[in-house]
Amino acid sequence: MKLFTFKGGIHPKDRKERSRGKSISFVYPSTNSVTIPVTMGGSPNTPIVNVGDQVIKGQVIANGSGPISCPVHASISGTVKKITTHLVAGGAEVLCIVIEENKENPDREKTMYMDVLDPFSLSREQVIQRIKDAGITGMGGASFPTHVKFNYPETAKIEHLIINAAECEPYLTIDETLLNEKIDSVLDGIQIAQHVVSAPAIIALEANKSFLLNSIQEKINQLSKDNKLKHKIEVCIVKTKYPQGAEKNLITALTKKEVPSGGLPFQTGCIICNVGTTIAISESFRLGKPLIERPLTISGDGCSNPMNIKVPIGTLVGDLIPETIQLEKNVVKILNGGPMMGMAMQSADFPVQKGTSGVLFLTEKETSTSNPMPCISCGKCIEVCPMQLEPVLMAKAINAGEIEESKKRGLLDCIECGSCSFVCPSDVPLVQTFKLGKKILRDNKGK
Amino acid sequence: MQENILNDIYLSPGPHFSGKRKSWQIMLMVIIALLPECVMGVVYFGIPALITILVSVASCVLFEALFQKAIKRPLQINDLSAVVTGILLALTLPSTTPIWMTILGACFAIVVTKGFFGGIGCNIWNPALSGRAFLLMSFPVAIGSSWVAPKSDALSTATPLANISNYVNQFASTNECYWNLFIGNHAGSIGETCILAIIISGLFLLVTRIIDWRAPLMMILTCSVCTLLVGKDVLITLLSGGLLFGAFFMVTDYTTSPVTKPGRYIFGFGCGLITFLIREFGGYPEGVMFSILIMNTLVPFLNKLSKRKYGYGLKKQSAKKDGGKA
Secondary structure (H helix, E strand, O other): OOOEOOOOOEOOOOOHHHOOOOOOEEOOOOOOEEEEEOOOOOEOOEEOOOOOOEEOOOOEEEEOOOOOEOOEEOOOOEEEEEEEEEEOOOOOEEEEEEEEOOOOOOOOOOOOOOOOOOHHHOOHHHHHHHHHHOOOEOOOOOOOEHHHHHOOOOOOOOOEEEEEEOOOOOOOOHHHHHHHHOHHHHHHHHHHHHHHHOOOEEEEEEHHHHHHHHHHHHHHHHHHHOOOOOOOEEEEEEOOOEOOOOHHHHHHHHHOOOOOOOOOHHHHOEEEEEHHHHHHHHHHHHOOOOOOEEEEEEEOOOEOOOEEEEEEOOOEHHHHOOOOOOEOOOEEEEEEOOOOOOEEEOOOOOEOOOOOOEEEEEEOOOOOOOOOOOOOOOOHHHHHOOOOOOHHHHHHHHHOOOHHHHHHOOHHHOOOOOHHHHHOOOOOOHHHHHHHHHHHHHHHHHO | OOOOOOOOOOOOOOOOOOOOOOHHHHHHHHHHHHHHHHHHHHHHHOHHHHHHHHHHHHHHHHHHHHHHHHOOOOOOHHHOHHHHHHHHHHHOOOOOOOHHHHHHHHHHHHHHHHHOOOOOOOOOOOHHHHHHHHHHHHOHHHHHOOOOOOOOOOOOOOOOOOOHHHHHHOOOOHHHHHHHHHHOOOOOOOOOOOHHHHHHHHHHHHHOOOOOOHHHHHHHHHHHHHHHHOOOOHHHHHHOOOHHHHHHHHOOOOOOOOOOHHHHHHHHHHHHHHHHHHHHHOOOOOOHHHHHHHHHHOHHHHOOOOOOOOOOOOHHHHHHHHHHHO
């Protein structure tokens, strides 16, 4: 079979065997409370509940008025205890709503979902409205609101709906486990998305997940035999290479087209969607259920029982320790996300959000904690950059205060995948420098 | 939970994984790659060659350590870069170089060329080559024309490059001449004569992806084509002097060569062209050293040349499409 791929990239150890094949179990936080950030993707929301209010699972608790705002729902039933700032992924303190389950009469079955709808009898606008009401955002990590993604200009012609199951970050196995366990929901979600974009779909799997190919293909064949498919769905195997799952690179690997600098995927005729998102779309119609639960991988050598779990959104990772997650003594890094683009946290006391695809507990042996040495200009970073930028020269320009020069060299095109820092033989903090450079550019613009 | 996370937790931006190949490992690979040249140099030129290599390496490391200590920087000799400089410098010197001259060359290479400009990664000119250039200009007789033939002590044998027709005429057939040049059985710098060893080392570095093929290939090609154009023997050009040694080990020096791919092509082209011009029209029999040093100066400008980035240069396409629709 032909393997699709892109130019550049790196081959880190995938380390997925630790949590591979572990079925997804639903876990409730031990404290029976959740800390839900008011905004998870889209423009800023404001809380629409007050401290002391009784809320029911599925009820909207925060919303915004802008076209790219995305509502947030209660993920458990209970009482609003606090509305306060709390540490979240990335290290910032943001406004969160703390809901605690009522001690007497904790009715976990009680829900306040939306009406069940048949997506295929609805217009494109109605489908997009439901996706918005369900608070669905991209579940690959960036948390871009899905309804905004589908609301591309009418003049754009969509040729491909790409289902991103590349999962190129090491350790993470949640997408492959979902494809294994919930393939029916995935295919249903794909068909609903196809109803919006009217285009054939491609499920893109990295070669290290090609064992899923046959089971997925069988399901697709079954659907097309029953004449249920209005548009084609096919499975493509892409090369196991990081960052194969980066939106722009996956589009290029599959279609040979490039997203223009500063542009969006629809300009290449592609809409790209994560596996978890398709399930959320399916459930929002079939069950009327908003996005209130999040499947994720827990892994790393610092965790003695790596697993795939599903938790209510807002669950503090610390509340799963030690009842669910057993840790070793030698954890040196706690990551929200994968080891390439994930963020190191100072403690496990942060909530699982809509975009949290994994939490990793790394030991000293498996992570890099070495100090940077001087750059020797070997140019390896240029060889691996998936955007064909020159990281070494961009970083030198930023460090010299020549921010405009680094912009000319494509600073804003950097996708922060970390390939350059990964290969750097001198451990120069390249991505960090680019994040800083982008911030300086933003600040300059604000002035 | 608390008892588990009592040890130090590192906070750092991603990525939290890193590749295996570190700077000192790259330097170690280069040192390994240079061993065949060292061995062949000692085979042809004997103990003096060995002494030159050892003195050069030892003094480079020593000067590096002393300089870092003097300017109160952390000691970084374990990155092995000074060892590489030491070997490279020795291999470009004749085996007859007096020990004190070797030490002086090492001092110039490490302290003046590298240290004064900011240390590893910051120097403009190739340290080993500038060390050699400094010695050649200071002591033109000792470095520039005190050659010995392999396995002899007699001084003042000219290198093949100095008088090519003379050299070729002493052989019964041109093939024999090529063969002698190929295995390095002639007067010259310690490590530059044995082309066979250089090719083995060069291939090793290319296969392990320590060096990039662009600049060396362009240098060799340019020099060959120019030689061909003036109607001279291309094989002699390739096999004599330091062309291949320079192409594989000097032109590919990370710090003093461009990092961009188009820059590397032009860099190699310039090195080849200037080498040819000096050899053909210049006052020195050999031009590799000066050509590389001259091109080193241009590296910041050559780094301005870059290839197309992702998502750029596609405007024409979409403009055409839109135009077609309208």
